[in-house]
Amino acid sequence: MSEQAEQAARKTGREARRVADSRWFETTARAGFVGSGIVHLLIGYLAILLGIGGSSSGHETDQSGALQQIAAVPGGVVLLWVVAVGCAALTIRLAVEAIVGGRSDSARAWAGRLKNAGKAIVYGVIAYSAASYAVGAGKSSSGSTRSAAAKTLATPGGVFVLLLAAGVAIAIGVGLVVIGCRRSYRKDLVPPPRELSRVVTVLAVVGYVLKGIAVVIVGVLIAVAAFRSDPNQATGLDGAFDALRSTPGGDVVLVAIGVGFLAFGVYSFFRARYARL
Template sequence: MTTAKNAARAATESPAFRTIARIGYVVLGIVHIVIGFIAISVAMGGGGEADQGGAMQTIRDTPIGIFLLWAIAIGLAALAVWQVAQAFLERNPDTKKKWGYRVKYVGTAVVYLAIAGTALVYALGGSSDSSQSSQTFSAQLMSTPGGVFLLVLVGLIIFAIGAAFVVRGITRGFEKHLDLPAGVARKGIVTFGVVGYVAKGVAVAVAGALFVIAAVTHDPQTAGGLDAALHTLAGLPFGPVILWVVAAGLIIYGVFCFARARYARM
């Protein structure tokens, strides 16, 4: 077991692997920037799916789309592996036994793998509809014993994840994972991080709330992913303005991911 852990640690700490993992942050930034611009289109009354699927479709339609999709899939897969390694190969004895620490990293890895999987589907010529998948999942779950309760639980978990993003942004909790330069550059990166984390948190929290509403109203059509959440924001009083702000925040989060690729502690 020790030999296997040492081998895994050596692999994930190699310069080549870390470079690929850092590329994962870059492509993650690209995905968020594309989603942000699609969300702006929605705010202006245009079409498009402001989620991972819509972003992948938009990327695939570019001249270098297939190359970017493969880069997204490989980079985020490597980043997911690194996250798992952080969870289970951490040398620090103070964090090694904290399951909350492990759950956070593993949960993040699952999200990265999901986005990588979506990129792979589009790179191979396929497509996906996250809103339809969410609605199908909600309908199937509600048809099972205790399904309504489970769907509420799913919604609350997603809402909590969104709230955690907001808190991490407001408290600047992300700074401890970065080796930032001093001066104006640091202030700029931190500001982008705060705005980006809060904006993403709001969008994720709304998506979680939609699952809860779907369960309470017994209407699976209400449930949806990020695209449904952003469309919901657009339908609120002053919705287009709110969506503009959130969309700009998602773009800023994408730019922050570029800085994260450079300064993340790995």
């Protein structure tokens, strides 16, 4: 890269950082945590309903099912746009941090950038999905997963690609469990007041650990689909919850995971206030 191009890139990075650090942009980005919290609360509610033998009213017990629930209530479209805009702003903020964040080229700095890039993808998916449901073009996430798995299996080396995806999902799930157990999420938060600290800790630990277990199950199902060459086995949270329900004692585990998603949802509201941005 020439010196002129490098200077232009640095200037663009500074401008992007300046916008991302502005007060109004930070406020909008914090709304992304609120949107994520609402989605997690609804997923937890649907999972608990399924676990106690109820029905989910024809909705999937995952992100798409939660967004369907929002779209179905009066004023739901407005709320979907709030979720979409907030998560989109948070996505941009995290992407800027991933690209121009960090003050060194150390391994820790690069790990932080990768972490922010991963978070940007997660919130970007929520933003896109919420906007899709807001305009009436939302799709079943489980159906999309099965379709993607079928296309992958039909390509040379598709089994290995699915196994890689399974490995990534399992690694993410284990990572969430580790974050909860080690309480390493605290470095991303401004310390809350002492009277709230215990509440935030309980919500975060329960939420991270049980959500992580759910993501690990998703990864296992993707691996099963690869080994059996059966795309129908590759599903998202909805399929993972159904698989749990069909196992001995699975209803209890499903309710526990639902409680975990509820806890993570409430914790997300605290993140909207105390997250370091």
